[in-house]
Amino acid sequence: MTRAARTRPEDRLAQMVLGHCLGVRRGETVTVETWDHALPWARAFVFEARRRGCEPTLVVEDEEAFFRSLAQSESRSVPGAPAAFAQTSDAYVYLPGPEQFPRLLGLSTEELDAVVGRHGPDWWRAARRAGLRAARVAIAAATPTAAARFAVDRDAWERELLRGSLVPPDRLARAATYVAHRLLRARRVRVRHPNGTDLRVELLRVPPVIEDGRVDRADRRAGRLWTQIPTGVVAAPLAPGVAEGAWESNRPSYDRFADPPVALGARLSFHRGRLAEYAFDRGGAAFARAYARGGRGRELPGALTFGVNPAIARAPEVGEVAAGTVGLLLGGNRSLGGRNPSRFSYLTLLAGARVDLDGQPFLEDGAPVAGARRSPRGTNPAPA
16 A cells, blocks of 8 residues: 555544544454445545454445435334444444435424434444444535535535544543543633623533543443544533523534524523523524423523634534633533433534633633643543
């Protein structure tokens, strides 16, 4: 193999994900599940698995066969990922699809959820029994169809996702550990921005969740079998009934299945811990529809997120991992160690914020405040 072939983007990504993120070892079994549009990326994962002495299996969902099966199904059941591959694998890589996702827009909410959450209860049960390590590789979602729907440059989107995916997990872990360490010692958080944001919340007394691109034993014990690539984020669940003030997003929220698919200028007001008012510059009607069917717990702020990935800035659908970005999650937080079981969730993002912890400066313009006390080398209050 030539040096040029070894350094292709596909090969570099496969080496990072299988080697640094999932830590596959000789003799392990690796399943690569892909939609047919992402086969060039999937082939690189198969080759890299073989190069490492693993036993790869390539599972391809043919898009036309998928839509034909969906149309002919009397029960409208949505084809999903086979659980058998999760049960017999040590590591699992998923390249998402379909490319022509607008063809799904006529599905019911339940059917659409089944496609987006392609790995159903049987798959999850098998994965937990196997102690699976899994990665969802977002670069496969940067298709011409999606770029047109989001009105972004597809090539620039793909390049940014690749750069973000190649940031080593060790580097992400160092930045995320510092953030988690500071949050773990704090109780009250105040987020401010010149755009009018001034929100006070209280952290729940649980360790923040670190996503650094690795799936280790602690993650699997907590039920977190998946990592998204690219990643780099810390999520801190919030105490219920405390939020007070205003939050205004200055970054888009992307949902390829919403109408419109890009929401802008979310303004959320909280009183006595609950969402009291909301408005959007764009996308408010889509939010209102989802919120109306959100059920109990939808009105509670669930978590703050802190992005630490230095290579992500504006890439759609992964904005929460961008370094210097703070996110406010509205709705359920049970998966993060919180108490709100609501299935409703909506994340809005704020870049360049000032954040104070217990009255002491933590972030200024999204960056750690100079002179802030750092955690001791090697400490990790929330292993990832």
